[in-house]
Amino acid sequence: MIRALLVDDQTLVRQGIRGLLELVEGIDIVAEAADGQEGLDAVIRHRPDIVLLDLRMPRFDGLYLLNALRDGAIDVPVLVLTTFDDDELVLQALRAGARGYLLKDVTLDQLAGAVRTVAGGGTLIQPAITERLLRAVRSGAPLDEAPTAPLTDRELDVLRLVASGYTNREIGEALFLAEGTVKNHVSTVLVKLSARDRTNAVLRALHDGLLG
Template sequence: MNKLKIILVDDQPILLEGLKSLITTCEDMEVIACAHDGQEAIDLARKYQPDVILMDIRMPKMNGVEATKMIKSELNQITVIILTTFEDDEYIIDALRYGASGYLLKDMGIHQLAQSIRDGVKGNLLLPIRIASKLTAHMIHSPSRVSSFKEEYTPREKEMIQLLVQGCTNQEIADRLFLSIGTVKNYLSQIYAKAQVTDRANAIIYFKHNGF
């Protein structure tokens, strides 16, 4: 079995060790390194190129949002999942904008956390209900995004949007619609432009809010 290689990032050693102990109980996961701040996370990501990074938000030297931005711009194949106790709208939006695959809270159980990691690697959006409601509220009060929904979407784009909000990955969308991955990516770029969003996470929330 190929294990998911994970880097943990948190500035509190006790929490870091506790999280490491929990994850090592999962047969399909392996913690290969731990970082205590955003800059160290970037250095370890470059060195080990893990499958997943579980990233805390508030840390010295560089916070988790900035570290996520740097890592995703350089090593986009890495799945970065924000794991924190904070629920600030600002952090949620910025982390997703910079490429995080989701935003999870530290109080979730190991089974839920493990499944969320697996889902994140598959390309699914990870947002607990209480966080998703905050993000939806933010988008409701964003006039440019709401008004942009008046633009027409083609029948093919609507099919793709339906699959997108169901959590399908690009490969799954391609398989269901009998399209190439490249064609799917081109369609998604057009869809994002019409919705005035820049990434998958914000697109899913936007379209769910608008009835898809």
């Protein structure tokens, strides 16, 4: 059972998302919070497997919660659910440690799949808004400067699937590779791109035009 925490300041939105996810086997909303501080308290109290996080909230927003989790070394995967009305805010959230994001108009199947992927350690960037994110990366604040090394064709194949939210096991099945081999490729990609994690690697690859 995936234990999820839902953080959104709009009561109706929280109720709607909770009602939908209650229809999905294997996902349980263990708590709700209306802002970033309440979310942080709920993470400490309930220790969820994943946080579903809105970014735009009064008082303490989603970025506040992400920074608090990072600064407190609290390792819980965060999936951002947003209307995507602020490109730079989303980029800041990804850089602060969010492992994925979705628009709030996704289907239930897409939402449930994203929850499973991110809770399982994967990274998910919704294809429908990847191009908009790419424009934001290129026009907004630059990524930390760091040298990068060229990727092989196989490493690029792995990186594209990472960007699509595939887990290591799923990448292995898609490319006919052992899961251990995929882990080695992912580690090499992180080193070559000077990226601290999978999400940062995807952002850097988008910035450098490696994903097409």
